[in-house]
Amino acid sequence: MLEASHLYVSLHGQPILKDITAHVAPGEVMAVLGPNGAGKSTLLKILCGDSTPTSGTVQMGGRALSCWDRKASAQVRAILPQQSNLNFPFSVLDVVLMGRSPHQRGCDSATDYAIAYAALRESGVDHLASRLYTTLSGGEKQRVHLSRVLAQIWEAPKGKSRYLLLDEPTSNLDLAFQHYTLAIAQRFSKQNVAVLVVLHDLNLAAQYADRILVLNAGQRVALGPPSQVLQEDLIQTVYGISISVIPHPDMSCPLVIYSTKRRK
Numbered sequence: 188m189l190e191a192s193h194l195y196v197s198l199h200g201q202p203i204l205k206d207i208t209a210h211v212a213p214g215e216v217m218a219v220l221g222p223n224g225a226g227k228s229t230l231l232k233i234l235c236g237d238s239t240p241t242s243g244t245v246q247m248g249g250r251a252l253s254c255w256d257r258k259a260s261a262q263v264r265a266i267l268p269q270q271s272n273l274n275f276p277f278s279v280l281d282v283v284l285m286g287r288s289p290h291q292r293g294c295d296s297a298t299d300y301a302i303a304y305a306a307l308r309e310s311g312v313d314h315l316a317s318r319l320y321t322t323l324s325g326g327e328k329q330r331v332h333l334s335r336v337l338a339q340i341w342e343a344p345k346g347k348s349r350y351l352l353l354d355e356p357t358s359n360l361d362l363a364f365q366h367y368t369l370a371i372a373q374r375f376s377k378q379n380v381a382v383l384v385v386l387h388d389l390n391l392a393a394q395y396a397d398r399i400l401v402l403n404a405g406q407r408v409a410l411g412p413p414s415q416v417l418q419e420d421l422i423q424t425v426y427g428i429s430i431s432v433i434p435h436p437d438m439s440c441p442l443v444i445y446s447t448k449r450r451k
Contacts, residue, residue, distance in 0.1 A: 188210050188211070188212045188213070188246075188247075188248070188249070188348070188381065189210060189211050189234060189245075189246075189247050189264075189350050189381055189383065190209075190210035190245070190246045190247075191207055191208060191209055191210070191230070191233065191234060191243065191244075191245050192208050192243055192244045192245075192246075193206055193207075193208055193242070193243040193244070194206070194207040194208070194230070194233060194240045194242075194243035194244075194245075195207075195240060195241045195242045195243055196226075196229055196233070196238075196240050196241050196405075197241050202405055203226055203229050203405050204226045204229055204230060204233075204240070204405045205405045205406045206243075206406075206407075207226070207230060207243070207402075207405075207406075207407050208407070209400050209407065209410060211350075211381045211382070211383045211398075212381055213348040213349070213376075213379045213380060213381045214376055214377065214379060214380075214381070215376055215381065215382070215397040215398065216369075216372055216373055216376045216382040216383075216384065216395055216396045216397050216398075217381075217382070217383050217384070217396060217397065217398045217399070217400060218383075218384050218385075218386050218391075218392035218395070218396035218398075218399045218400070219231070219383065219384070219385045219386070219399075219400045219401075219402065220386060220387070220389060220392055220399055220400070220401050220402070221401055221402035221403055221425065222403065222425060222426055222427075224404075225402040225403050225404065225405070226402045226404075226405040226406075227385045227402055228269075228354065228385070229405075230402065231352060231354055231383075231385055233245060234252075234352060234383065235264075235266050235352060236252050236253075236255075236260070247260070247263075247264065247350065248263070248347060248348060258289050259344075261288075261289035261339065262289045262290060262339075262340075262343065262344055262347075263340060263343050263344065263347050263348065263349050263350060264340070264349070264350040264351075264352070265286070265336035265337070265339040265340045265349075265350070265351055265352070266336065266352045266354075267332060267333060267336045267351075267352070267353045267354060267356055268354050269354045269355050269358060271328070271332045273320060273328075274321065275320075275321075276319045276320070276321050277319070277320050278316070278317055278318065278319060278320065279307070279312065279315045279316050279317070279318050279319075279320055279323070279331050280303060280304075280307070280316040280317065281320075282320050282331055282332070282335055283303040283306055283307055283331065283334045283335045283338050284299060284300070284303050284338070285335055286303070286306070286334075286335040286336060286337070286338035286339035287299040287302060287303065287338055287339065289339065290342075302338050302341045302342070303334075303338050304316070305338075305341065306334040306335070306337040306338040306341060307331075307334045309334065309337055309371060310330045310331070310333045310334040310337065310368075310371065311330065311364075311367060312327060312330045312331055312334060315327060315331065325359040326359045326360050326361065326364060328359075329356070329358075329359045329360060330360070330364065330368070333356065333368060333371070336351065336353075337351075337371070337375070340380070348379055348380070348381060349378075349379065349380045349381070350380065350381045350382075350383075351372065351375060351376075351380050351381070351382045351383070352382075352383050352384075353372060353382070353383070353384040353385065354384075354385045355385050355386065355387065356368050356369075356372075356384060357369065357386070357388065357391065358387075365388070365391060366391075366394075369384070369391055369394070369395040370395070372384060372395065373395050376397075384396070389417060389422065389443045390442060390443055392413065392417075393413040393417055393435070393440040393441050393442070393443065394435075394438060394440055396413060397412065398410065398411060398412055398413075398416075399411065399412070399413055399416040399417070401416060401421070401425060403425045408421065408425060409421055413440050413441055414440065414441055417432055417441045417443060418432065419431065419432050422443065428445065428446065429446040430443055430444060430445050430446060431443075431444045431446070432444070
């Protein structure tokens with residue numbers, strides 16, 4: 188389990204996160220929602236170990252995050268940032284093989300290559316394996332990096348859970364691949380992987396998340412299943428827009444319908 192307890196973060200005396208407690212367990216997808224400036228990226232940075240909270244704790248697998256060796260942590264936890272800056276003309280396959288580095292003791296092995304190709308197939312970009320990464324479109328690059336992080340935690344050390352953290356993974360993708368990507372995350376969660384994904388699209392969260400954490404102004408305002416969290420009053424208060432929530436006609440989840448009329 189990846190667990191944050193009573194996180195506070197302040198910057199130049201200004202509170203960014205205020206007493207955030209939440210966890211994501213292996214076997215589930217938890218989506219983090221909230222308007223711009225709500226604290227989503229700050230929370231993710233702390234869960235990744237890239238930032239330290241002013242107070243509070245983060246534990247992964249029952250151990251404080253600060254106690255994890257960097258290599259051991261990278262073997263069980265993979266992070267897909269919003270943007271991955273890579274300007275060298277590596278092949279797509281070489282980029283994905285980078286995800287295997289925490290598991291290597293030398294050169295790439297046959298197992299590393301097999302996992303890299305499997306991750307490329309999972310993300311639907313195996314046909315790009317020999318292409319130069321720099322020649323790809325933005326959406327293709329995003330899917331290659333998804334392959335890289337999947338390859339990183341494709342197999343975990345015996346007896347340990349795995350963790351997949353995704354920061355707006357659908358931002359550069361067309362509609363079909365938005366669903367394709369989150370379906371991959373959902374399938375991975377069923378393999379004893381804890382998946383945390385930052386999203387802006389409420390309906391994607393409704394369809395693919397087991398639980399939703401909503402942040403606003405650095406505070407936790409809701410945490411629970413989509414049917415409990417995606418309520419009209421809460422969404423209108425947090426986002427300041429008029430919406431309706433109805434049962435999805437084809438799925439057992441809520442459907443959020445937006446209005447262009449701003450809430451007074």
